[in-house]
Structures are given as C-alpha cells and as structure tokens.
Amino acid sequence: MKNIERPAVTPSNAAEWGSDVAAQMLRVLDIPYVALNPGASYRGFHDSLVNNLGNETPQMLLCLNEDHVVSIAHGYAKATDKAMACVLHSNVGLLHGSMGIFNAWCDRAPMIVIGATGPVAPEKRRPWIDWIHTAKDQGALLRDFIKWDDEPRSPHGIVEAFLRGAQLTNSQPTAPVYICLDAGLQEQKLDEPMQVPSTTRYQPATPPRASRKDIEAVAGLLASAKNPLILFGRGGRSREAWDNRVKLAELTGASVMTSIRERAIFPTEHKLHAVPPFYWLSPTAKEAVRKADVIVSFDWVDLNGVLLQMMRKTEAYPAKIAHVTLDASLHRGWSMDYFALPPVDIPVVAGADGFVEDVLTVLETRLAGKSLWKGDNRNTAPKPAYTPNAETEMGPRDIEVALAKVRGNQTFTLAHVTIGWAGDVYQFRDPLDFMGHDGGAGLAAGPGLTIGVALALKDQNRPVVAVLGDGDFMQGVSALWTAAHYGIPALFIVSNNRSNFNDELHQEAVARMRGRPPENRWIGQRIAEPVIDLAAMAKAQGIASEGPVKTASELEAAIERGLAAVRAGRPYLIDAHVAPGYSNPPLSRGE
Structure with missing residues (x-):
C-alpha cells in the first residue's frame, strides 16, 4: 500500500x-x-x-x-x-x-x-x-x-x-x-490538558458459553443420531475454530451444509460436505435435509427458511433440532432480519465457535475418541467443466470454472460473488478463502467490500479476487479510485450480463401468475443500446483493465494477467460478458 x-x-x-x-x-x-x-x-x-x-x-x-x-x-x-x-x-x-x-x-x-x-x-x-x-x-x-x-x-x-x-x-x-x-x-479548546486512558480495562467480553445441560443435550443428540446434519452458518476466522468444526463433523459422522451468503467456514472439498454452499436448497440438498433425524445449527441465518423449503408447517418437522446462536440479543421490531421463528428442541444461547469446542470435548470423552464416521464420501461437487458454448458465449458459471482452473492449488481470497453464483466447483479450503455476501443485499457494496478485504490482507501474500454483478459494479465503480490512489491490490471480475437480471425473473414470475406474456420481462431491465464500457470506467478511476472478454479461453488468459498485476501490488479489472441467466436461479414469490 x-x-x-x-x-x-x-x-x-x-x-x-x-x-x-x-x-x-x-x-x-x-x-x-x-x-x-x-x-x-x-x-x-x-x-x-x-x-x-x-x-x-x-x-x-x-x-x-x-x-x-x-x-x-x-x-x-x-x-x-x-x-x-x-x-x-x-x-x-x-x-x-x-x-x-x-x-x-x-x-x-x-x-x-x-x-x-x-x-x-x-x-x-x-x-x-x-x-x-x-x-x-x-x-x-x-x-x-x-x-x-x-x-x-x-x-x-x-x-x-x-x-x-x-x-x-x-x-x-x-x-x-x-x-x-x-x-x-x-472545535472547543480544552480547558485543561487531558490524558487519553489505556484501553486495557475496556476490552470486549469473551462470548458467553452454554450451560453444561445444553452441551450434554446436544452431544447426546449427535451421538445417538442415525443421520445427523450440521448447518454451519456464521463463525470466526481462526484456524482453531475451522479445525474444530472439521473434528466435530468427523467425530459424529454428520453431513455438513454451508451457506454461500456467509464466509468460508468448512472445507467444501471434504467428504462430509454434502452439497455445495447454497442460497436455496437444490433437490440434492433437500434429500440430505430430509434424511436427517437430528439437525444442529451453528448460527445458521434463517434456519426456518431452510425448513420452509421442505414443508410449509415447519412446527411439525420430524427431525430433532438444536440451534446455537447469540443473535436474538440484537433482534428488534423494525427490520425483519431475524427471519421466521424456527421450531427448536434445544435452543442454545452461546457463541457458535465456543459451543463447537465445548460439545467436541464432551463427545471425545463419551465416544472415547472413536469416530462415528465410516469414511464414506457424501460430497456431490462436480469437476470443473465449462458450459458447451463457452467458446462462443460464456454462461455465468463459466467465470467460476475459469477461476477454479487458474487457481489450481494456489491460495486466493474470494472477496465477493454474484447472486447467481453456482458455488459447486470453486472450493473453499481455509477460513480466508471466501468472505461471503454483502449482508443486506444493498447494491454498490461489492467494489468497496473487495477493497476492504484487500486492505486487510495486503501483507498475507494471497491475491484477493471478486466477481461482481454489472449492476453492483456500476453503482459502486468510484470505489476503484481509492484502490488506485492507495495502491490496494485486488482483481475485479465483472460478470456482465447487461441486465438487471434478477428483476427480469421477478417480472416473468408476475407475468406468468397473471397470464400475461413473460417474454416482455426484459423491458425496463436490459442495459444495452449503448452497452456500457466497464473497462473504460475502471481506466477512468486509474485502474488497468481489459474487456469485454467473451470466451472461456480469453477469460483464463485475462485472469492470469490480472493476477500478475495484483501480485505486483496493483488493482486490475476484467469485464467478462456472459449470457443473461443464473447458475442457481433465486426463488421468486409465488413459485
């Protein structure tokens, strides 16, 4: 910097x-x-x-x-x-x-x-x-x-x-x-000299731990379950916490699910990681949830939202459920970010990382260190493969495939991804591999978030990469000037479908519900005539850029050039044109 x-x-x-x-x-x-x-x-x-x-x-x-x-x-x-x-x-x-x-x-x-x-x-x-x-x-x-x-x-x-x-x-x-x-x-002048105190006696408290009763109860559920499922949601960046999550899954033989909305929290290549990190449950994910007789949530955001994708009356859900979270202490009436109330058999008010550690200690004693996992592979992630037409017109998923291929065994930090990210071929291997989504779904955040991540990791010798939607990028483009001015290195890849595509799907859903022509969904949504030159917008902020890149082979070469710039301490941008669409379509109301 x-x-x-x-x-x-x-x-x-x-x-x-x-x-x-x-x-x-x-x-x-x-x-x-x-x-x-x-x-x-x-x-x-x-x-x-x-x-x-x-x-x-x-x-x-x-x-x-x-x-x-x-x-x-x-x-x-x-x-x-x-x-x-x-x-x-x-x-x-x-x-x-x-x-x-x-x-x-x-x-x-x-x-x-x-x-x-x-x-x-x-x-x-x-x-x-x-x-x-x-x-x-x-x-x-x-x-x-x-x-x-x-x-x-x-x-x-x-x-x-x-x-x-x-x-x-x-x-x-x-x-x-x-x-x-x-x-x-x-602008008031002080009446007398003032000594600013030390912060030693004003440190944050250690996160609260669960009662022995709750720890034993959840340990008992996991030890006796035939098909336990662990949902890892929010968690800390420490390597110790990461390793404890892996130990808990392997000791109990539980299948693991993670969210693409949250930061990397569990190795997605692990045999117990049942499905790729997700926004919504795929058919394979639904089957894994359906099989579970015990579900333990570690600060999973919107637990009832998972169950609602299985059945409407979630209070009758058959699995035993434990939910470990401190989040209720922030809940109030204005914002609904507390989500629907889940049915929980064992509610635990404790920090998720501390509870993993506590329940792991009890289970190691109870099971005498013997793992309940038989070593079977439940991981359903496919091998990286481009869409059939990737050398003519890339699909959104092809950006993920290109990143996975270029990355290989290198260490990157993926700072941000688009709402249509597939998440099935770019694997997370350590706590800093992925930084999650923007939290509140407010556009214009992606460029700044990426710069903040790159600022924090500038001395860690791991390139920071972000995949941004074109709408998010255009609303946040002037953040790039700060990266250029201070020499904050990051690779920005814009998945440019030239549309406000999320809203195209919503307009299609409304049209179908009303018996109107869905083919008109693009009106008032497409960003074309003229197509905006995103690479020029980056250059105007002082950032080296290229594009539009339109094929997978061109994209791989561009990523290599971008990574070279980042390793040399400079930010870089690639405008990658993709077909309108999503790798994983979002849910629409009424569907």
Whole structure:
C-alpha cells in the first residue's frame, strides 16, 4: 500500500481540542484505518487526524462516495473480525452511507461509524447550511440497524463513547455502532490538558458459553443420531475454530451444509460436505435435509427458511433440532432480519465457535475418541467443466470454472460473488478463502467490500479476487479510485450480463401468475443500446483493465494477467460478458 498523504509538519501530539480527543481515541483503540468522504461538519476531527496524529494510525482513506466509506470498513471486518472506523458527514453523508450500515448490520460486522452534527449551540451555526446539517437526534436515522449510538457532550464523554463503542461493536454478536460528534465540541479548546486512558480495562467480553445441560443435550443428540446434519452458518476466522468444526463433523459422522451468503467456514472439498454452499436448497440438498433425524445449527441465518423449503408447517418437522446462536440479543421490531421463528428442541444461547469446542470435548470423552464416521464420501461437487458454448458465449458459471482452473492449488481470497453464483466447483479450503455476501443485499457494496478485504490482507501474500454483478459494479465503480490512489491490490471480475437480471425473473414470475406474456420481462431491465464500457470506467478511476472478454479461453488468459498485476501490488479489472441467466436461479414469490 502506498505511503502517501503524510503532512510535512506535525505539531505536538498533545490533545488541545475536543476533536483531538476523538482522534487519539482511535489510536489507543488500535484502529489502523479510517475511511471518509470529507464534510465540513467534522472539519475539526479531520484536522486532528492530520495535524495532531500526522495521518498515521489511523491513516485516512479518501473515498469518493459515502457508500464506499462504509463498505470498505465492512470488507475489512469480514477479513479480520475486527472493527475499522469510517466517518460520515452530517445528515446527508449519513443518509448516503446508511445502506452500507444496513448491509454491515445484517452481516453482523463490527464497525465504528463516526458522524457529526451541528454545531448544536444555535448561536454558533452559519446561516442555512449549518441548520440543515444539524439534527436533534441523528442516531434515530439508523438506531434500528446499529448496536448502539451516542452523541457525547464533553471531552470526557468522547472518551467514554469510544471506549464503550469499541467494546460493544467487537463483542459478539458484533454489529456497527455510531458516535456522533457535535461540530461545536470538536472545535472547543480544552480547558485543561487531558490524558487519553489505556484501553486495557475496556476490552470486549469473551462470548458467553452454554450451560453444561445444553452441551450434554446436544452431544447426546449427535451421538445417538442415525443421520445427523450440521448447518454451519456464521463463525470466526481462526484456524482453531475451522479445525474444530472439521473434528466435530468427523467425530459424529454428520453431513455438513454451508451457506454461500456467509464466509468460508468448512472445507467444501471434504467428504462430509454434502452439497455445495447454497442460497436455496437444490433437490440434492433437500434429500440430505430430509434424511436427517437430528439437525444442529451453528448460527445458521434463517434456519426456518431452510425448513420452509421442505414443508410449509415447519412446527411439525420430524427431525430433532438444536440451534446455537447469540443473535436474538440484537433482534428488534423494525427490520425483519431475524427471519421466521424456527421450531427448536434445544435452543442454545452461546457463541457458535465456543459451543463447537465445548460439545467436541464432551463427545471425545463419551465416544472415547472413536469416530462415528465410516469414511464414506457424501460430497456431490462436480469437476470443473465449462458450459458447451463457452467458446462462443460464456454462461455465468463459466467465470467460476475459469477461476477454479487458474487457481489450481494456489491460495486466493474470494472477496465477493454474484447472486447467481453456482458455488459447486470453486472450493473453499481455509477460513480466508471466501468472505461471503454483502449482508443486506444493498447494491454498490461489492467494489468497496473487495477493497476492504484487500486492505486487510495486503501483507498475507494471497491475491484477493471478486466477481461482481454489472449492476453492483456500476453503482459502486468510484470505489476503484481509492484502490488506485492507495495502491490496494485486488482483481475485479465483472460478470456482465447487461441486465438487471434478477428483476427480469421477478417480472416473468408476475407475468406468468397473471397470464400475461413473460417474454416482455426484459423491458425496463436490459442495459444495452449503448452497452456500457466497464473497462473504460475502471481506466477512468486509474485502474488497468481489459474487456469485454467473451470466451472461456480469453477469460483464463485475462485472469492470469490480472493476477500478475495484483501480485505486483496493483488493482486490475476484467469485464467478462456472459449470457443473461443464473447458475442457481433465486426463488421468486409465488413459485
């Protein structure tokens, strides 16, 4: 990453102004980066980052849109399980960035979002502009999709707000927090010198563990089951947690399923990984669920949604079900991201990774270390193979096949994929192999998420690759300037079907339900006449690019060129034209 934008002269690091206290809190909290799009409401804070801290620890990352400010911090959290900071200008910047905050909320990603308002004191406001950028309760705009918020009224209040915010956002279940800084307080000179405290006594709590009763009960279910099924949903990035999941599956002989919406959590090449990571249950996946007499969910998102694909009255589902999650502590009434209530025989309020460890310990004793798995292969993933017409017109799945073929045994991180990703040939082998989806299905996130992941992994010698939909890319394209400016290497592949294709399917579903012509589904959806030059859009942001690439062999060669650029420390973009369609069509209402 380029070491740029360092001030020529940096005065004393002593805190002299209210905003100096806020900036120094980020430093003592060990926040390495703060993404921002400038705004006058936090001009004092901006000055403190530059002229009090020297734009170092944290370093500012200039973005061209508040969407990217948040999505970069979101991507960083995906790769590290730690909060980064981002700053949003009063009212208008917060409104812009709120979609990204919602994505991070639904994805349960830690993040310290810093906002600004005011000045709160009316006599300090400039005519017009300061009035429309002052709010009585700015946190009300997003309080239903953040974990906590505060608007401190004193320098000491700033210290407490940052200590509490960091503690809460990094405690499970993680989610964004919001701290709003009054412009007047930022620009207030301190009455006396102020010492920013150590964070040693304000660390996040260890995730709660389950009771012995619950651990024994779930261990008993798994030990006695004839066809156990484990659903691994959310989980941490540590190698220890990854290995414990594998040990649990092998000890119990349970089939395993994972979600393409979540980060890599289990080796998808393993013989017990029954079906490729999925959005919706395939016929093969439904058969695996149907056979299960015991289902144990480890923080699976929308457990009842899985059962609903099997039968409508899920309260009568025959399998015994255990559900391990802390998520209910975040549930409230505004957003329905808590999903339908699942029927659960053993509800467990505990961190998923800790519970895997606890139940594994009990089972190793109970089974005397003898595995219940007979070594049979339940993995149904096919070998990578292109669609028949891939040298004429690529299908969306051909991008996945090309990546799998080029990758071989190399180590990559797949930062993002499209909604129509097949997930059946590109395998996940370690905790950093895949970073999941955007959480809240808000477009424009993919480019920023990729940059955040690449920022977090820039020293790990593993190329970061993303496959983006053309709609997502076009709405988030100006995020690429930040990657170019700071030298953040990532390979962006745009799966370009020149359509808002997800909505084509919805229009077809409505037309069929109403007995109207489904062949009109494309009207108001296709992005053509003219076809947008996505490679030129990337070049305009300072990123090397190529395309449109239209055949599988061309794509493989382009990926090799892109990876060479990334390994040399530069971002790169490929515009890959594919036929309109999905490898795995989404469900539509009424179908």
